[in-house]
Amino acid sequence: MALGKDYATQECSLARALEIVGERWTMLIVRDALYGVRRYNDFLVHLGIPRAVLAARLGTLTAEGILRKQRYQESPPRDEYVLTERGIALWPALRALGLWGREHYCEVPLRAYRHATCGTEELLGPHGECPACGIFVPLADIELLPGPGLDPDPADPVSRALLRPKRMLEPLEIEAPVAGPARP
Numbered sequence: 001m002a003l004g005k006d007y008a009t010q011e012c013s014l015a016r017a018l019e020i021v022g023e024r025w026t027m028l029i030v031r032d033a034l035y036g037v038r039r040y041n042d043f044l045v046h047l048g049i050p051r052a053v054l055a056a057r058l059g060t061l062t063a064e065g066i067l068r069k070q071r072y073q074e075s076p077p078r079d080e081y082v083l084t085e086r087g088i089a090l091w092p093a094l095r096a097l098g099l100w101g102r103e104h105y106c107e108v109p110l111r112a113y114r115h116a117t118c119g120t121e122e123l124l125g126p127h128g129e130c131p132a133c134g135i136f137v138p139l140a141d142i143e144l145l146p147g148p149g150l151d152p153d154p155a156d157p158v159s160r161a162l163l164r165p166k167r168m169l170e171p172l173e174i175e176a177p178v179a180g181p182a183r184p
Contacts, residue, residue, distance in 0.1 A: 020064050025049050025057050030090050033067060035144060036172035037158060038080035046158035091139050099126055108149030116143035116167055142168045
């Protein structure tokens with residue numbers, strides 16, 4: 001029996017959510033957007049995703065109100081993708097999947113999260129709580145830290161930028177490539 005292409009016969013909120021975010025690249029795009037990636041080319045080089053797939057996923061996420069397009073350049077016209085409240089609400093699901101993946105498939109942590117506002121050096125608890133001040137930390141107050149399992153010299157500029165601590169949701173500062181020596 002052929003596998004269906006949707007979950008139309010399922011009366012379940014999880015099935016309905018999977019209609020939108022269940023494709024293999026979608027949650028990685030949302031994860032990158034939470035990290036501050038906003039531009040098409042940055043998603044493309046960081047994820048290694050085919051262009052057509054990225055364009056389709058960004059279109060779906062925009063149509064579903066998870067991302068919104070925001071113009072950052074007029075000539076030529078260029079847009080970036082910014083998470084909406086609906087997109088930000090996916091953070092607990094991504095956090096839970098990340099913790100599950102770390103526990104079962106990752107020997108060395110790749111990323112860590114800390115409450116930036118209170119200045120604690122302790123990492124967030126499994127439900128996003130700050131161990132120092134005891135509150136559930138809003139996403140904009142979370143600092144993303146590189147973990148010891150990350151490649152210290154990654155090839156792509158997004159991965160290099162993510163080696164520096166930064167707040168979640170803030171646009172990622174990507175360094176321009178260094179030009180080689182001038183040709184005579």
